[in-house]
Amino acid sequence: MAKELISREQVKIEDTWNLNDLYKNDDDWEGDIALINEKVALIKDYEGKVCQSASSLLTVLENAAVASEKLEKAYSYAARLFDQDQGNTKHQGMNARMFSLMAGIGSELAFIDPEILACDEKKLEQFYKDEPALELYRKQIHEIQRLKAHTLSAEMEKVVALTAEMSNTPGEVYEAFTNVDITFPTIKDESGEDVVITNGRFVPLLMSSNRQVREDAFHAYYGRMKEFINTFAASYNGEVKQRIFHSRVRNYSSNLEAAVDGNNVSPEVYENLVSTVNANLDKLHGYVSLRKKCLGVDELHMYDIYTPMISDVAKSVSYKEAQETILKALAVLGEDYVALLKEGFSNRWIDVYENKGKRGGAYSATAYGCHPYMLLNYNDTFDDMFTVAHEMGHSMHSHYSNSAQPYIYSNYKIFVAEVASTCNEILLLEYLLKNCDDKKERAYLLNHYLDSFKGTVYRQTQFAEFEKITNEMVENGESLNAENLSSLYKDINERYYGLDMISDDEIAYEWARIPHFYYNFYVYQYATSFCAAVAIAEMILTEGDEAVARYKKFLSSGCTDAPVELLKIAGVDLTTPAPIEAALRKMGEIVEELAELV
Template sequence: MAKELVSRDQVRVEDTWDLSAMYESKDAWEADIKFIEEKLAEISKYQGKVCESAENLLSVLETSAITEEKFELAFNYAERIFDQDQGNTEHQSMSQRMFALYAKISAATAFVSPEILACDAAVIDGFIASKPELELYRLQIKEIQRLKAHTLSAEMEKVVAMTQEMANTPSEVYSAFKNVDMTFPAIKDENGEEVVLTDGRFVPMLMSADRRVREDAFKAYYGVYEKYLNTMASIYNGEVKQHIFNSRVRNYSSNLEAAVDANNVSPQVYDNLVKTVNANLDKLHAYVSLRKKCLGVDELHMYDIYTSMIPDAAKTVKYEEAQKTICEALAVLGDDYVDLLKEGFANRWIDVYENKGKRGGAYSATAYGVHPYMLLNYTDTFDDMFTTAHEMGHSMHSYYSNQAQPYIYSGYKIFVAEVASTCNEILLLEYLLKNCTDKKEKAYLLNHYLDSFKGTVFRQTQFAEFEKTTNEMVEAGENLNSENLCKLYKEINEKYYGPDMISDDEIAYEWARIPHFYYNFYVYQYATSFCAAVAIADMILKEGAPAVERYKKFLSSGCTDAPVELLKIAGVDLTTPAPIEAALAKMGEIIKELEKII
């Protein structure tokens, strides 16, 4: 009998998140939606009058901030309750209402930025001087002015805002199709028992020491995707096209430029990453060669890339053990940091295990004024412990930033979002290596370190290169289809993994299962953040308190400066290739260290 996933009502309450910190009831949520609608009506009265006086400017900015803060809370509640069981139609409706309300807010406030931009900067400076309460909004106004060349007239901004609900359709269809409608077959596990494949179980199956299980899982899983490649290609093509509409209407030269400029990052940072990683593919090729040697196989296949190179060293890590180890490893960040970790573990910030209809993967999300929430799909693996540490890094970043900054500056840019999470992972790994006395266990940990480089720097840059190329194809007038997407993906895969890897036919379908391709040039930031985190963790372990103080200042900075500048507070300069080159040099050193041990 195949092992089926439990339904949501069968999950222990202690293993679920407690959403009551946001709202005690749906009625309270509805009340906030009504409040938001009322505030939108207030804002609309200022259309054409935003800069008539300092009082008007202050009122518009204050009311907009209050409205957005309430929306963030309502949105987070709806999305968290939806993600715990995406098959629940009531929760689907709540989620859809939030996206509709977001579009309404965008349309209703679309006139604000254009009117501020139309106002002489000297006049605004005079307003701030005459009304001290406006000083709070100086940085916000400066950011609006930075985007002047890409801000439209009030009327056009309203039209563009009205397209947002429609623009979400490709990602909504993808999510529903992938997480709810797609079903996978059962395969036999190591014990000969039938287990139904799911998104959450796929990678753990590929981590199996039994090669037959890995191959069966790989072929069965991608066999399902193969059936739907045309559908997936159409959905992705629609996603890219809606970004092209937005980038062109805002006078950007490309989707890439529009996406990174939203975070005040130059496209050169993106291109620099791809270029530097491509110049260091020899490190990944050496890793692949070492993996082939360790596994003792004549041919290394893509289904061999997740299993440990060190046989019989993998161990299960129960959730309770993971919590304890994470707290010990991150003690270098101070008692206040560890106390917050313990509070999160003890007070149901986290939805721990997989259930039927639950969104796959893992994330941390937060709304201002309440603690962060984390979604996991914990399966007692070593990697799951690192995922927990990773998401806790996001949660701590949000917590520190929310505590230190007013709402309008609390949300850090996506570019720095992966730094704190990855820093946690690296500190955990360094702690385990330091306290390891067993040669085989040390080899296993070094293998994990290498896998982190492979998965976060090389794999995410591989995704970034694919995403950049596919966007350029559509921008040049070419439609994306299953044939050209599969061909491109396989070619890039072969380049990255090199001659010692067999790029199986099925790997050409992998693009169809990557949800981050619907996040609009997100993935490159995993790679840049990993390299920054390597540097920060190294400083924390070598310098101690001074580096920790700098790091916490960075965590508390929200969006008070350009993200590249904020990273400089922590001691990292990503305007140069140096952090990327240094991180990849470290990978080379780890490969040599592991070669000596084995």
């Protein structure tokens, strides 16, 4: 009989996060909500007068910062309570109330940025002289002004805002169709039992050690996708067309430029990733050849790409063991970093185990003025230990940034969000490899490393290249359809995986399975962050204290500059091929070592 999950009330207090560090009680939370509403009401009195004087501008920005900081904190409290048991009706209500409050405030204070944009540059410079306290907000104002060329008149902005729900339709159609409407065939699992394929079960089935299960799942899944491939093509074509509307109405030269500019990133970073990865496909081809050898097959097919190359090595890792190993592995980051890790582990920053109603997965979340919080669903696996290290990377990034920066500059951009978390994972992996004496266990660790390169750098760049080309096709007047999308995807797949991989006909339809193609040029950031993290970890392990000092300066920088510039502090320049080439060179070395071991 399956073991029942315990209720929230049955969880040991030491295994839960301490939300009293945010608010002592709900009354204090209500007090902050009242303060937020007071600040918003005060700011609204300045509508039409934001830049009337230096004093009015300062009043608006100061009160907006306080309201935003308190809003982040109040939301964090409600969201953490909700996530620890989503069946708790009181906490459901608190969480819903915060979403409603945030939406309302966003609408009520939407006048601030347009009024600042309308303010003359000379007038603003005089304001800085008249009111020295405004100097703190110069960077914030500059970031608003950075997008001035792409900001429309107030009347046009209202028209564009009215298209928001309509623009979301392609993605909503895709989600509804793939998550609800489409059903997949039944196949036999390893035990000969019937199993219905679902989106959630598909990759686990491809990880099966039984090749017949993998092949059956692959053909059955993509066979069903093919039946509806014209629907998927129409949906994606609509997604790209709505992007074109928004990029052109905002005077961008392309969809790509419009998408990356939101994070203050140049398209050249995206293009540099794609071109550099293409110049290093030999490393992926080497990985494919090694996979073919390890699996002992005459022909390697696309349904063989997820199953472990090295099996029967994974071992159980208790939460206590995970903490001890992580502390040792990350000792290279200095005593202050380790002290913070210990504080997080011992002072209840973390909600560790699964309980009834608890949100799945894992995350790190922060509210300025308080330590970060981490949600886990720890289950004593090797991968769970890496999840702890990963989320602690996010938490440390937030802690260093919040400690060093005023609130308005503390939130780092999504472009760099995965760097610290991935760096922790790599340092943990390098520590385990350094202290591993068992040949098969070392092979298992190297396989884990290689699968990270394959899945995060090559696969995400493959997606990024497909997304870039398809958007350019529509921008150049070509309509996307099932035939040209599937043909393009299969061509790219064959080029990436090389001659030792049989690119089965069905892989042409994989593009229809990827929800990220509706995320507007998002996936490239996984690859750039991974390459940056590999470079930083390498510098930390070879250079020592100097590299650690640079890295901590980066962690402490928040959003004080463009994210690509901030990474340069840590020694990584993503406008050049160097960090990507170095990361992929590392992959090539790992392929060679694993080939010798097996």
